[in-house]
Amino acid sequence: MSGWLSKRGGWLGVYAVVYLVFLYAPIFLLPTFAFNDSTVIAFPLQGFTTEWFSGLSGVPALTGAVKTSLLIAVTSALLATTLGLCAARAGVRYRFPGKGPIMGLIMVPLVLPEIIVGVSLLVVIVSILGLPLSSWTVILGHTLICTPFAVAILNASYQSLDTSLEEAAIDLGETPVSTFRLITLPLIMPGIIASLLISFTISLDEFIIAFFLTGAEPTLPVYIWSQLRFPQKLPIVMALGTILVAASIVMLTLAEIMRRRGLKKAGKKDTGGFL
Amino acid sequence: MSAGQGLSEAKKGLLLAAPPGLYAILLLAVPLGAVLLLSFWSQDFLTLDRTFTLKNYREAFSEPLYMLLLGRSLLISGAVTLVTVLLAFPIAYFVSFHVRPERKSLWIFLITIPFWTSYLIRVFLWKVILGYNGVLNTALLGVGFIDEPLTFILYNANAVVITLAHAFAPFAILPIFVALEKIDRSLLEASRDLGEGTVRTFTRVTLPLAMPGVVAAILIVFIPTIGDYVTPDLVGGPNGLMIANMIQTQFLKLNNAPMGAALAVIAMVSVSVISLLIVLVTMRWSRRGA
Amino acid sequence: MKPLITLSGLHKSFGDVEVLKGIEAEIGEGEFFSLLGPSGCGKTTLLRIIAGFETPTSGVLSIDGRDMSTVPANKRPTNMVFQSYAVFPHLSVAQNVGFGLRRSELSKVEKAKKIEEALGMVGLAGLGGRAAHALSGGQRQRVALARALILEPKVLLLDEPLSALDKKLREQMQSELRRLQRQVGITFILVTHDQEEALIMSDRIAVMFDGQIAQLAPPQELYRRPVSRRVGDFIGVMNFLPAEARLEEGRDIAVEIAGLGRTVLEQEQCPAGFVNGRGAVGVRPESLSVLFDGEQARGEVAEGEVAEVIYYGDMTYYEIALPGAPERLTVSMKNRAGRPVLERGAAARLEWDASSLIYFPS
Ligand SMILES: Nc1ncnc2c1ncn2[C@@H]1O[C@H](COP(=O)(O)OP(=O)(O)O)[C@@H](O)[C@H]1O
Ligand SMILES: [Mg+2]
Numbered sequence: 001m002s003g004w005l006s007k008r009g010g011w012l013g014v015y016a017v018v019y020l021v022f023l024y025a026p027i028f029l030l031p032t033f034a035f036n037d038s039t040v041i042a043f044p045l046q047g048f049t050t051e052w053f054s055g056l057s058g059v060p061a062l063t064g065a066v067k068t069s070l071l072i073a074v075t076s077a078l079l080a081t082t083l084g085l086c087a088a089r090a091g092v093r094y095r096f097p098g099k100g101p102i103m104g105l106i107m108v109p110l111v112l113p114e115i116i117v118g119v120s121l122l123v124v125i126v127s128i129l130g131l132p133l134s135s136w137t138v139i140l141g142h143t144l145i146c147t148p149f150a151v152a153i154l155n156a157s158y159q160s161l162d163t164s165l166e167e168a169a170i171d172l173g174e175t176p177v178s179t180f181r182l183i184t185l186p187l188i189m190p191g192i193i194a195s196l197l198i199s200f201t202i203s204l205d206e207f208i209i210a211f212f213l214t215g216a217e218p219t220l221p222v223y224i225w226s227q228l229r230f231p232q233k234l235p236i237v238m239a240l241g242t243i244l245v246a247a248s249i250v251m252l253t254l255a256e257i258m259r260r261r262g263l264k265k266a267g268k269k270d271t272g273g274f275l
Numbered sequence: 276m277s278a279g280q281g282l283s284e285a286k287k288g289l290l291l292a293a294p295p296g297l298y299a300i301l302l303l304a305v306p307l308g309a310v311l312l313l314s315f316w317s318q319d320f321l322t323l324d325r326t327f328t329l330k331n332y333r334e335a336f337s338e339p340l341y342m343l344l345l346g347r348s349l350l351i352s353g354a355v356t357l358v359t360v361l362l363a364f365p366i367a368y369f370v371s372f373h374v375r376p377e378r379k380s381l382w383i384f385l386i387t388i389p390f391w392t393s394y395l396i397r398v399f400l401w402k403v404i405l406g407y408n409g410v411l412n413t414a415l416l417g418v419g420f421i422d423e424p425l426t427f428i429l430y431n432a433n434a435v436v437i438t439l440a441h442a443f444a445p446f447a448i449l450p451i452f453v454a455l456e457k458i459d460r461s462l463l464e465a466s467r468d469l470g471e472g473t474v475r476t477f478t479r480v481t482l483p484l485a486m487p488g489v490v491a492a493i494l495i496v497f498i499p500t501i502g503d504y505v506t507p508d509l510v511g512g513p514n515g516l517m518i519a520n521m522i523q524t525q526f527l528k529l530n531n532a533p534m535g536a537a538l539a540v541i542a543m544v545s546v547s548v549i550s551l552l553i554v555l556v557t558m559r560w561s562r563r564g565a
Numbered sequence: 566m567k568p569l570i571t572l573s574g575l576h577k578s579f580g581d582v583e584v585l586k587g588i589e590a591e592i593g594e595g596e597f598f599s600l601l602g603p604s605g606c607g608k609t610t611l612l613r614i615i616a617g618f619e620t621p622t623s624g625v626l627s628i629d630g631r632d633m634s635t636v637p638a639n640k641r642p643t644n645m646v647f648q649s650y651a652v653f654p655h656l657s658v659a660q661n662v663g664f665g666l667r668r669s670e671l672s673k674v675e676k677a678k679k680i681e682e683a684l685g686m687v688g689l690a691g692l693g694g695r696a697a698h699a700l701s702g703g704q705r706q707r708v709a710l711a712r713a714l715i716l717e718p719k720v721l722l723l724d725e726p727l728s729a730l731d732k733k734l735r736e737q738m739q740s741e742l743r744r745l746q747r748q749v750g751i752t753f754i755l756v757t758h759d760q761e762e763a764l765i766m767s768d769r770i771a772v773m774f775d776g777q778i779a780q781l782a783p784p785q786e787l788y789r790r791p792v793s794r795r796v797g798d799f800i801g802v803m804n805f806l807p808a809e810a811r812l813e814e815g816r817d818i819a820v821e822i823a824g825l826g827r828t829v830l831e832q833e834q835c836p837a838g839f840v841n842g843r844g845a846v847g848v849r850p851e852s853l854s855v856l857f858d859g860e861q862a863r864g865e866v867a868e869g870e871v872a873e874v875i876y877y878g879d880m881t882y883y884e885i886a887l888p889g890a891p892e893r894l895t896v897s898m899k900n901r902a903g904r905p906v907l908e909r910g911a912a913a914r915l916e917w918d919a920s921s922l923i924y925f926p927s
Contacts (some may be wrong), residue, residue, distance in 0.1 A: 012369045019366050021446060023389045025401035029410060033403070041403050043302045083349040087300075093697035094288025102296040105304060111495055112303075113502020113521045119526060119539050120306030125311050127323060127532055143300050147295060166707075167618055168651035170639045172716065186655050189553040207505060212526070221395050228399055228509070241396035248392045256384050 030245055034238040041234050051134055052239035062240070065223035069204055072219060076142035078198035083143070083193055084150025091151070092158040110148040117141055118212030127211070135214035146199035153198065153249040157191030157262060190262030197255040201248050220244070314536035323533070331432040331537035336551075341521065341538065348501050348517040349545060351432055356497040360489060362440065363447035368481075370448075371455035383452065393414040393507060401438040403508050405429040431510025438506045443499070447492040454488025455481070486561050494550050501546050518542050566593035569719060569752050570615065577610055577623035577776075583827055584610050586776040588624070592720075592754065593768075597746050599755045602773035602800070603761040608756040609648075609908040611773075612722050615754065617641050629719060640734040645712035645722040646731070652712075658684070659693030661708050683711040686745065701714075704887045710745070719901045720752045727762065739765055760800050765786065772796050788797050790836040794925045798846045803893045804853075812839065820924060822846050824866055826891025828919040832926045835924045850897040852921035855883055856907060856914040864918035869894075871911045881906050883911050 033041050037049035056062060081107075090096070091103050109117060121141050125131050161184065169179040185192075207221035214222050224240065227233040296374045314331055317324045335341045372384045389397070405428045412424040428434055458481065466476040503520035511517070516536060525535030570592040584607045591619040593599045600608040613619040615640030624632045628642060644665075654662050663680045663893060671679065684690050689705040698710065698820060703721060713721055726742075727735045743766050746753045757763050763770045764784045771781045780792045791797035794805060808822040810830075818830045818839060825846075832839065855871075856862055872893050873884035881900055884893040896915065900906070 003465055008655060012373060014364055015365055018368045019362065019444075021384065022441065023386065025388055025404065026397050026441070029394060029400050029403060030396065038333060039407075040405070041410040043410060055547065083295040086291045086293075090288050090291035090295075094284055094291065096285040096288030096292065098291070099288065102292050103297075105299045106295050108303060109301070111498045113499045113543075115504060116302070116307070116310075116539060117500040117521060119522060119535065120310045121302065122310045122526060123532060123536060124306045128309055129315060141436070144299070147298070151295070161351055162649055162651060163651060164647040164649050164651040167638075168645070168647055168653070168712075169664070170618075170637075171616060171643075172712065173639050173646045173668055183653060200448075201391050205391070207395045208502075212523075224393075225505075230397075233422055237396070237399075241393060241399075244396065245392040249388060252384075252388055254389050256380075260380075 027245060030238060033235065033241045034242040036235070039232055039235055041238065042218045052235040053243075054122075055236050058241055059236075061218075064224060065220045068135055068217045069220035072138050072142060072210075073200045073203040075139050076203040077196045079139070079143040079193060080146035080150045080199040081154075081195045082149045084154045085192070086178050087147070087151045088158050089110045091273050092155060106151060109145045114145065114206070114208040115212075118209040119143060121209075128259050132215060133213055133231055135217060137213040137215065138219060141213050142203040142206060145206070145209065146202050149198050150195040150204060153195045153259070154188065156259075157188040159235040160263065161187050177223070186260070190258040194262070196257040197251045197258070201251050201255075205244070205248065219258035278542075310536045310539055313533050313559060314540045316533045318531045318533050321530075331534050332541070334534065335541055341518075342345045344516065344518045344521050345538075345542065345545065347432070347541065348519070349549065351435055351515075352497055352500040352518060352546075354432075355443065355500050356493055358391065358436060359440045359443050359447045359496050360451075360492050363444060363492065364451055364489070367448045367451035367455055371452055379523065383449070386448055390442070394442065394540050396507050397442065398438055398509050401434065401533050402429065405434050405510065407439065425445050429510060432511065432515045434510040434512075435506050435515045435517070437505065439500050442506070446495045446499075450491035450495060451485060451488040454485045454491075458484045475502075483561055484549045486557060490554060490557050493553055497553075499548050501542055566595065568592065569594040569596075569629055570754075570806070571627045571715075572615075573625050574609075574775055575614065575626065576606070576622045577614065577619065578622045581728070584776050585614075585621070589777060590771055590778060595750050595752060597743065597753045597755070597766060597768045599757060599763040599767040599770045600773060601770050601799075602762060603759055604758055606773045607776040607779055608758075608773055609724055612645075612724055612754065612756050615724050616643050616645050618776065625724060642719040643722055644716055644718040644720075645724065646713055646726045648711045648724045648726070649700075650709040650726075652700070652708050653704045654698045658689065658695045658697060658700070660710055661665075662711045662715055664712060674748065679715055683715040685693065686714065686748070687711045688741075702729055703738070708740065710742075714745075714749060717749075718751065720754060721746075721823055723753060723755045725756055725758070728757075728759070734760075741790065742766060750780055764800070774799075775873060777787070783867060790833075791847070792836045794845060794847065797923065802895060804848050804850065805845045805847050805892070805925075806860055806890055806894070807843070808924065809843050810839070810926070811841050818924065820846060820922075822922075824869075824894075825865075825888035825917060828865070828922075830919060830922060830924055834872070834920075834922060835926075837925050839924070840926045842923060843925065847923045848894075848917065850882065851887075851897045852918065853894060853896040854916045855885070855896055855907065856916050857907075862914070862916050863878070864916050867915045867917065869913050871907050871909055871913045874907065874909050876906060877926045883907065883913065886917050887915065 032045070032053055035048055035050065036045050037051070038046035078238070086104050087103065091099070118141060121137065121144075122133075125133065125137055131137075165183055165187070166179050169183045170176065174182060205221060206219075207225060208220050209217045211225065220240075224237055227237050315327050315329070317326075317328050317330050319399050347524045366386070370379055370386075374382055402409075406412070407426065407429065407430070409424075411428065412421075416422045416424065425558060428437070462480055462484070463476055466480045467473075501517070502519050502522050504517065505514050507517045507520055519542070522538045522542070525538060526533045568591040570590075572588050572592075573586055575588040576583065588611060593829050595904055600611060602608055610619060614621050616620055616627075617633065617636065618636075619918045631843040633641060653664065656664070658679050659677075662683050663676055664674050666679065667851075669676070680693060683691070684693055687709065687710050689704065689707050692704070697705070697708065709726075723742075727738050730738060739762060742753070742755075755766065757764070763795075764787075766782055769783050770787055771783065772779045772787065774795060780787060780796050787796070791800060791803070794803075797803040798805075806823050807827065808820045810818050810820045813829070814818045816832065816834065818835065819827065820830055821827050856866065867887055869885045869887040870891075875882040875884075879900060881898050883896045883898065886894055894915065
């Protein structure tokens with residue numbers, strides 16, 4: 001035990017484990033209550049049930065919210081990844097006037113409070129343009145906040161892609177377009193997939209912006225928010241949350257596998273996670 | 276293809292940066308400008324009065340509630356930042372210095388996962404954990420640590436701090452970790468070789484070199500937390516509400532967008548000024564250290 | 566020599582920095598041509614201009630009589646072996662080698678045959694099915710070569726192709742590249758910062774400093790008749806001694822050399838031109854020798870002292886301090902059987918010959 005301690009950083013290692021427990025505590029509680037046979041979200045546990053999961057299918061509003069959220073998440077992920085591809089390529093490969101400010105502005109949503117993004121888009125869309133809110137307004141906001149993450153992931157992809165690979169393809173007679181298709185795209189594909197998955201996950205879970213910009217059809221988090229007010233609905237929310245978290249974890253794991261595969265493809269050594 | 280035939284490098288770069296750049300200008304820079312503009316207008320029941328006025332700002336600074344919320348928000352955000360960064364540093368240090376290189380990305384992955392799961396549900400679960408009949412109280416009662424449930428941990432600022440510290444943990448760990456990873460390990464060996472002990476090596480070499488990461492962590496936690504209204508709403512109780520709750524109320528419930536805009540501007544300006552101060556102070560500090 | 570590539574007045578600037586300052590050269594058909602110079606002198610930039618990856622700020626590049634200014638990289642009769650090899654990591658060896666054949670009219674069978682031939686040529690026969698990322702550095706190098714040569718370009722461009730290999734492998738690849746060039750008979754342009762490599766492999770070498778060609782000549786001429794102190798110093802080892810020169814009777818040049826004394830040089834011994842006055846005399850270490858006890862001097866002799874002995878096994882390098890010479894002279898001697906190695910501090914008789922001296926005016 002003492003050997004293990006000193007090897008792994010001693011008390012620091014113990015602290016790290018306690019910290020992980022702190023990080024994961026809510027996530028472990030989620031399924032605990034989702035399968036608990038009681039309408040009260042509290043200990044002691046009352047027994048096992050899948051009632052709350054089966055209750056999910058019978059709520060039309062929920063089905064609608066899931067559909068809305070999926071549509072928004074898929075569209076935002078595609079848009080953010082496309083914009084991210086352009087930005088990452090421009091940032092890694094080219095020097096141009098105004099590069100710093102432009103790249104900075106694209107990355108700003110990473111630190112901007114989400115309420116500011118929500119409010120400012122709301123002001124433009126409703127107060128100034130007088131347009132109605134809809135799923136599209138949420139997509140606009142989500143694309144904005146997902147793009148910096150896409151840029152960060154794809155930056156890494158482009159950085160680990162040797163410039164001379166593209167030059168070699170041109171040298172061997174390919175056009176810039178066919179070079180992108182034959183060389184660049186396959187080599188950064190893991191990054192693209194990771195970016196799509198991460199953006200999808202962010203959009204699917206995002207609440208604050210969606211709350212400001214959602215139209216007549218609420219997104220899933222907005223729907224959950226409305227349900228949190230009703231104590232008798234809470235077990236169903238727990239079940240829903242369990243499914244959401246499981247889906248997020250699956251997607252993140254896929255994204256991580258993709259990221260590592262990308263590194264391996266490029267023959268690079270792993271140096272850390274996303275961002 | 277840094278440059279080939281046809282377009283110059285600068286033109287190609289600009290052409291590529293144009294779509295995301297324009298998107299950010301149109302949907303971020305312009306809307307932020309619009310918020311600023313709107314904050315100088317006023318709401319007259321259902322109509323928007325577009326004459327320039329400082330009325331919203333006057334009201335914001337004279338109404339005690341607004342100032343109370345702003346002050347409390349800054350305090351809570353500051354506390355969250357302090358707690359989060361202090362708790363995060365040892366983790367970042369542990370992963371960077373004590374975890375085998377091939378295991379590092381697994382640790383980083385484990386640390387980031389909770390961050391990606393539904394924010395709303397995570398916050399709600401803290402309410403479950405910290406509540407009167409919550410997980411923490413039942414557990415502590417069960418082992419006989421306390422005789423009656425603790426009440427100071429829910430529906431107040433403490434709960435907000437705990438919940439936000441949890442939500443922003445990875446944001447604090449990652450930049451510190453990156454900064455620590457960049458430190459050339461031979462520098463530390465050199466310091467030891469020159470006769471400094473473990474602690475002095477840490478304070479004289481490691482910490483100053485990790486400072487950029489710590490500053491980044493401080494900013495990346497401090498700035499967004501000011502804009503959170505979900506956590507105060509769910510676990511803050513009446514005394515844990517923050518400025519963002521008021522902004523949200525002005526926009527969505529009171530239908531007074533100009534007032535909400537003015538509050539948003541005030542909140543952002545305060546946060547920016549404080550952030551700038553933090554950066555300046557640390558820059559001063561590290562220059563003196565060097 | 567029939568010129569294939571003509572470079573005239575090529576300039577290239579990146580922002581405010583002028584990297585190439587007026588390059589003039591003609592490169593012949595079937596020639597093994599090297600661009601040699603210290604790192605940062607603009608070799609790669611020049612090579613990339615020939616390949617079409619950079620556009621010259623001014624000047625003209627023509628290949629086979631055709632102005633290349635409007636021809637994009639993918640349409641030029643050149644192919645390149647990149648410094649990093651740029652072997653496509655997601656493709657197999659055969660897919661890499663056959664990459665450039667995608668647009669050709671050949672049938673599948675013919676393509677496969679060509680690929681196998683190209684692989685055989687670089688000594689990779691039978692390895693077509695390998696994944697590219699599983700190759701060693703030397704093998705990747707060969708794939709890059711085969712991939713470029715299969716397109717039968719008029720010019721093969723090689724950017725420091727051997728610098729990433731270890732010494733043994735590098736020497737082996739040097740002779741193989743030379744053999745390959747003779748076999749296919751096309752023009753090779755090699756970029757290198759290694760003067761030995763350039764000497765071994767090239768028909769002609771352009772020595773570049775600071776974006777300009779300092780000297781363009783075959784290896785022997787470059788070594789024997791460097792046109793400046795800097796070239797002489799960069800190619801091999803050269804000793805320099807201050808000297809004062811005066812033109813005598815219209816033909817010969819009388820020089821007074823610090824440490825060696827007075828002698829007469831011919832005009833060809835001044836490849837950098839001649840002016841009366843102060844300058845320096847350069848001499849290679851192998852043109853000097855140390856006389857051992859009892860050995861007869863055939864040239865002139867200077868008396869000095871052994872200041873340092875560096876023993877290399879097959880050779881011994883002596884540093885000889887001469888009275889009146891500001892710097893020590895390096896002398897290389899073959900270690901023949903029975904020949905002793907002098908000790909540090911021993912008296913030394915240095916033999917030299919006026920015909921092996923080069924004079925550089927300052
Ligand atoms: N794309 C570029 N932008 C700016 N400077 C460059 C670029 N490419 C090369 N340089 C500069 O031009 C000079 C010559 O570079 P290079 O041709 O690569 O030299 P060499 O191959 O002889 O080492 C160097 O100082 C280098 O920094
Ligand atoms: Mg180079």
